[in-house]
Amino acid sequence: MSTDGLSVDEGIRTLLLLMPRMVGRVKRHKVPAELQSLALAPRHLSLLAYLLFDGAMTVNELAARLEVAPTTVSLMVGELSxxxxxxRREDDADRRRTIVSIPERRQGAIHExxxxxxxxxxxxxxxxxxxQRRMFVETLLAYEQALSED
Structure with a gap:
């Protein structure tokens, strides 16, 4: 690939070849043995990633980040708990709020x-x-949005 730019069609051709390879490589990352029996679904990945990389947070914070309703997050948290x-634990400062975290004994496998x-x-x-990072992320978001417009 040259460094002096791509036409739209060259970019499309490159990405149409690249995306299946990327998905295939991601799918080859096996779920650690410790987690295999738990039947974790793709919908759990983003929730677990936020908790792993950003630490414990409330159900409402997770819902905002995942762009779903708090009830949806509550259901997932209940299932995973x-x-x-x-x-899950009550927030000492406000007992109506639930703090969600990954237990220490699971962090290694989830990080793996x-x-x-x-x-x-x-x-x-x-x-x-x-x-450039913002443009890249916004481009992926626009691509995802275009796919969902069917």
Missing amino acids: RKGVLE WLGRGAQAWRQALEPLTPE
Whole structure:
């Protein structure tokens, strides 16, 4: 690929070849044995990633970040808590709020599962300027939005 730019069609051709390879490589990252029996679904990945990389947070904070209703997050948290993947506790400052976290005994396996992808993104994004990173992320978001318009 030349460094002097791409036409839209060249970019499309390159990405149409690249995306299936990327998805295939991501799918090859096996769920650690410790987590395999828990039947974790793709919808759990983003929730677990936020908790792993940003630490404990409330159901409402998770819902805002995931862009879903708090009831949806509450259902997922309940399901994952019953499986021992998450812990819930009351917020000492406000007993109406629930703080959600990954128990220490699960953090290693979840990091093993999600950490490689995070490291690959870090490697790809660090050389870019903040403006280039924003453009890249906004481009992926626009692509996702265009796919959902069917």
